[in-house]
Amino acid sequence: MAFGHPKGLFPLFFTEMWERLAFYTMVGILLLYTTDTERGGLGLPSEVGNEIYGLYLAFVYFTPFIGGMIADRFLGYRRAVALGGLLMAAGLILMGMPGFTFFVFGLIGLIVGNGFFKPNISVMVGNLYKPGDPKRDTGFNIFYMGINIGALLATLVLAPLVRNSYGWLWTFRAAGFGVLIAVLILLWQWRRLEAADRQPERSPEDTSFGEILLKILVPAFVVGVIGWYLAETFEFTLIRPAVCGFLAGMIPVLIFFIRLGVTANEEEKPGLLALLPIFVAGGAFFMILHLNGSAMTQWARDETDRRPYGPGAVVTGMLGSQQDAYPSYYVNASEEVPRPDPRSLLVVDDDKIARMYGQQRMDESSVSAVAAIPGVEVEEVGGSDGDDDGAPAAWRALASSVYADGVVSVVETVDSHGVPTVSVSVPDGAQRLRRVAFLREVEGQRVPVFITDRHLFGQIYDGYRERFNKDPQLLPPGQYLTVINPEVYQSWNPFFVIILTPLVVWFFTWRVNMNKAVPTAHKLLYGMLLTTASLLIMALAGVFTRGGTVKVSDLWLAGFYVIVTLGELCLSPMGLSLVTKLSPKRLVGLTMGGWFLATAFGNNLSGFFGGIQHKMDPMYFFLVLAGLSALVALFILLVLPRLDRAIRKYGA
Numbered sequence: 001m002a003f004g005h006p007k008g009l010f011p012l013f014f015t016e017m018w019e020r021l022a023f024y025t026m027v028g029i030l031l032l033y034t035t036d037t038e039r040g041g042l043g044l045p046s047e048v049g050n051e052i053y054g055l056y057l058a059f060v061y062f063t064p065f066i067g068g069m070i071a072d073r074f075l076g077y078r079r080a081v082a083l084g085g086l087l088m089a090a091g092l093i094l095m096g097m098p099g100f101t102f103f104v105f106g107l108i109g110l111i112v113g114n115g116f117f118k119p120n121i122s123v124m125v126g127n128l129y130k131p132g133d134p135k136r137d138t139g140f141n142i143f144y145m146g147i148n149i150g151a152l153l154a155t156l157v158l159a160p161l162v163r164n165s166y167g168w169l170w171t172f173r174a175a176g177f178g179v180l181i182a183v184l185i186l187l188w189q190w191r192r193l194e195a196a197d198r199q200p201e202r203s204p205e206d207t208s209f210g211e212i213l214l215k216i217l218v219p220a221f222v223v224g225v226i227g228w229y230l231a232e233t234f235e236f237t238l239i240r241p242a243v244c245g246f247l248a249g250m251i252p253v254l255i256f257f258i259r260l261g262v263t264a265n266e267e268e269k270p271g272l273l274a275l276l277p278i279f280v281a282g283g284a285f286f287m288i289l290h291l292n293g294s295a296m297t298q299w300a301r302d303e304t305d306r307r308p309y310g311p312g313a314v315v316t317g318m319l320g321s322q323q324d325a326y327p328s329y330y331v332n333a334s335e336e337v338p339r340p341d342p343r344s345l346l347v348v349d350d351d352k353i354a355r356m357y358g359q360q361r362m363d364e365s366s367v368s369a370v371a372a373i374p375g376v377e378v379e380e381v382g383g384s385d386g387d388d389d390g391a392p393a394a395w396r397a398l399a400s401s402v403y404a405d406g407v408v409s410v411v412e413t414v415d416s417h418g419v420p421t422v423s424v425s426v427p428d429g430a431q432r433l434r435r436v437a438f439l440r441e442v443e444g445q446r447v448p449v450f451i452t453d454r455h456l457f458g459q460i461y462d463g464y465r466e467r468f469n470k471d472p473q474l475l476p477p478g479q480y481l482t483v484i485n486p487e488v489y490q491s492w493n494p495f496f497v498i499i500l501t502p503l504v505v506w507f508f509t510w511r512v513n514m515n516k517a518v519p520t521a522h523k524l525l526y527g528m529l530l531t532t533a534s535l536l537i538m539a540l541a542g543v544f545t546r547g548g549t550v551k552v553s554d555l556w557l558a559g560f561y562v563i564v565t566l567g568e569l570c571l572s573p574m575g576l577s578l579v580t581k582l583s584p585k586r587l588v589g590l591t592m593g594g595w596f597l598a599t600a601f602g603n604n605l606s607g608f609f610g611g612i613q614h615k616m617d618p619m620y621f622f623l624v625l626a627g628l629s630a631l632v633a634l635f636i637l638l639v640l641p642r643l644d645r646a647i648r649k650y651g652a
Helices: 007-037 046-075 077-095 100-127 135-166 170-187 192-196 211-235 239-260 269-293 293-303 310-319 351-358 363-373 395-398 454-468 486-511 520-544 556-583 585-615 618-649
Strands: 322-324 344-346 362-363 377-381 402-403 409-414 420-423 434-442 445-448 450-453 481-482
Touching: 007 077, 007 100, 007 135, 007 170, 007 192, 007 269, 007 293, 007 486, 046 077, 046 100, 046 239, 046 269, 046 344, 077 100, 077 192, 077 445, 100 135, 135 310, 135 322, 135 351, 170 618, 211 239, 239 269, 239 585, 269 486, 269 520, 269 556, 269 585, 269 618, 293 363, 293 434, 293 486, 293 556, 293 585, 310 322, 344 351, 344 363, 351 362, 351 363, 351 409, 351 450, 362 363, 362 445, 363 402, 363 450, 377 395, 377 454, 377 486, 395 434, 395 445, 450 454, 481 486, 486 556, 520 556, 520 618, 556 585, 556 618, 585 618
Parallel strands: 344 450, 362 402
Antiparallel strands: 322 481, 377 434, 402 434, 409 420, 434 445
16 A cells, blocks of 8 residues: 555556656647648648547547457456557657658557557556545546646647757657656556456446447448538538548437437436436537647637746746747737848748748759849758758758658648648658758858748738838847747646646535535536636637737636636536446446547537637637537536436436
């Protein structure tokens, strides 16, 4: 025993902490990497990047439904967790290899691995305690703290530090090493954790794989394919085919769980029907919470004044979580924010060259075209072997990889809304020839320049003069503002979970001691009301952006995360608890899968809303979300009497 808890708790704590550190490192930068056009990212359109983010999180919460059953019946929990960790590590290392194919297969490895890892390590924690042990809840609180410590360190330290210093791909690799550490801890404590495992077994009361396959998975797949086909055939403008397919595929799942409750016997029916509003609340809440990696990260990147100040400047500076603000940051920066010296930017008339440079994938012809501009020098800062040749850090930061002519593919398309987009790609495994920086002499100094197109250049300087009727204050040549990485703001959710959990626990305990305990179902309602309030705060912030033309304080994001975290602490633990208590014992695995599927549905919508964010005025965007959240809160309010009766009936 350690501090009154089984010794196996702390190996599981650190295993989960390292895995979550890796998971949230990847999730923290996933959207930024896929949509980045200034730091060597994939440069995909926003709606595509958000689609990838939403589908990834949706399937991450779908696979535990299957992974838990496989562990129960075939693998056992330790082997399932170890297998999941190895698959996740392999996926992250694949994502750290250049090439879109490796990126996609890496995501698949993460999705499958998470299905084995995530549900079964939580079951192992529960298995450490005997039934009725009062320390069990405290043990889960300790374990949950490990999750949030990992999430906090991921987006506050590891993700920004590694990507600022070594680039996107090394960030994925570092996350992969983190999962390997988690697996090593598990293997090191393998014998000690035997008490948390169980031999695989099957019971006649279990829901069979055949039933799940025929009643849930096959219908979901068929309807999902139909939804995808219809969206592709009729060229839906609002919703992309993959998103439409996933959402359509959830319809048979919804019908299955409704029929499960309606056709149940009289003893089980109230509990199973009571689960439906719980699933609705869970799906809606996680749709909002997991905007942190999509819409809220885009807000931090595009609408937030990220200049460091106060204690935050000291902390993020020490942790390496600050970066140079490249040209797009200044388009809607405030009047007092100095702009880069125009000589620090190199304007080209060919938008494709600017895009190739921003994604750090240029060919020899484009390099020659830039070199032909009067006053521009081309300096090699690294060969095909990656050696930086001792070049100054400022030169390396603004360098681009160069490939042979014919290797780099540049495709210009027009999306469903008529917006032109340019994508730049190289074949998987293509060998770069060298890395080069572009320099010009300014006031006797050789200054590395950032290549941009004429439109963006005009937005920065001519746009400033039009808005403020004066010339902007300029930074010294070759210098840029120092700003906080946008993914850092995601760390506020786990930070507030750690800070606010004791307060929330104390509040509900105080209400119990006052004989005014808050009913469990009412906590779900309060969670949705708090979620709605957090979105109204962001809608008010949207007013101050003046339609997205002005950056606003990061305190708006702080307010959002404080309130939505309070909602999380009211709703998320209660939802999980009620699923296990309201379900017949023989159906607990199935109904817990329903909770995960509801979460998957919400996560997919997180990506969908992130994809349409920039097509709407910021205020109206958050008002729409607040309206949806309020409708779910109203639904919970209307069914509260039925929920309360079911909870009393089953002693939940």
